[in-house]
Amino acid sequence: MSDTAGTVIFEGTQATSAQPDSVLLPGHDVPLGRYTVVRRLLPLRQRRMVGAWCFVDHFGPVDITGQPGMQVPPHPHTGLQTVTWLAEGEILHTDSLGNSQPIRPGQLNLMSSGAGISHSEQSPPERPPIMHGLQLWVALPEHARHGEPRFDHYADLPQLQIGDATVTVVVGEMGAAASPALVHTPLLGAEIRLDGGGQVSLSLRPEFEHAVLVMDGDTDVDGTQLGSGSLLYLGEGADEVTIEAADASRLFLIGGLPFDEPLVMWWNFVGRTHEEIAQARADWMSEARHSRFGTVHGCVDDPLPAPDLPNVRLKARDRFGQTVA
Ligand code: MN
Numbered sequence: 302m303s304d305t306a307g308t309v310i311f312e313g314t315q316a317t318s319a320q321p322d323s324v325l326l327p328g329h330d331v332p333l334g335r336y337t338v339v340r341r342l343l344p345l346r347q348r349r350m351v352g353a354w355c356f357v358d359h360f361g362p363v364d365i366t367g368q369p370g371m372q373v374p375p376h377p378h379t380g381l382q383t384v385t386w387l388a389e390g391e392i393l394h395t396d397s398l399g400n401s402q403p404i405r406p407g408q409l410n411l412m413s414s415g416a417g418i419s420h421s422e423q424s425p426p427e428r429p430p431i432m433h434g435l436q437l438w439v440a441l442p443e444h445a446r447h448g449e450p451r452f453d454h455y456a457d458l459p460q461l462q463i464g465d466a467t468v469t470v471v472v473g474e475m476g477a478a479a480s481p482a483l484v485h486t487p488l489l490g491a492e493i494r495l496d497g498g499g500q501v502s503l504s505l506r507p508e509f510e511h512a513v514l515v516m517d518g519d520t521d522v523d524g525t526q527l528g529s530g531s532l533l534y535l536g537e538g539a540d541e542v543t544i545e546a547a548d549a550s551r552l553f554l555i556g557g558l559p560f561d562e563p564l565v566m567w568w569n570f571v572g573r574t575h576e577e578i579a580q581a582r583a584d585w586m587s588e589a590r591h592s593r594f595g596t597v598h599g600c601v602d603d604p605l606p607a608p609d610l611p612n613v614r615l616k617a618r619d620r621f622g623q624t625v626a
Pocket of ligand 1: 376378383420565
């Protein structure tokens with residue numbers, strides 16, 4: 302790690318920036334299901350959250366012709382919302398509430414676990430050749446995390462033309478546009494496309510913290526060179542971000558009020574204590590599975606078994622990664 306001209310740079314990256322307090326965070330590859338590798342951009346050792354956004358995976362673009370593609374069997378969630386966003390391809394979501402919902406580019410699948418839900422995510426047999434997208438998690442605050450599960454598909458989201466960009470407001474508000482997506486903390490998620498390259502300056506809420514990730518293209522974000530598969534944390538207090546690209550580019554902007562509740566994140570669960578996570582795991586691995594997490598009908602694959610808990614107690618961490626007693 303080094304600190305050069307205001308940007309803290311991790312793991313051999315070479316960007317510099319005049320913008321203080323921005324942090325360039327390269328993701329790392331992790332397997333998802335049996336056939337898919339994703340780039341994990343949150344949580345990272347250096348940063349765990351951006352607002353209530355607590356998990357960001359970027360997958361593809363990858364040609365899955367003749368391949369299984371994404372095949373994630375039924376698995377549970379607690380304490381979070383999943384946000385699925387595609388640039389290309391198609392994925393079928395099937396959940397324990399009885400929803401079977403294909404998602405295509407420009408649409409939002411938003412699943413709220415409440416105290417428990419289960420779902421599968423699969424590339425359907427008939428689908429476009431390229432798979433490219435994001436899956437993000439939003440931590441539910443205390444007042445929303447014990448509630449009923451629900452699933453919402455949003456086929457039409459507001460778009461803005463700003464500068465050279467087409468901005469789709471996926472979650473939250475930007476300018477005069479507000480997403481209908483139901484979230485429980487002040488939050489922003491927006492896709493920014495510069496289809497012919499160019500420049501755009503976007504107004505930001507200074508009470509939020511923000512980060513930008515690049516899905517496609519080589520871009521300049523507030524003076525920092527940012528290529529596909531990296532996340533630039535913009536910090537708190539920024540009131541504007543400027544993005545430039547020579548060629549076609551696609552980025553995703555996330556932001557939100559800093560999330561002050563320490564979390565325990567383990568496997569597919571977000572909780573507050575070791576005991577909560579251990580209970581969720583025990584429920585999933587026993588007959589209690591069906592009453593707590595429901596049953597995913599219409600997916601032929603067996604449910605995913607939970608991994609073993611570590612031998613040490615899971616600790617809650619605040620948004621800076623510090624453990625709390
Ligand atoms: Mn999932």
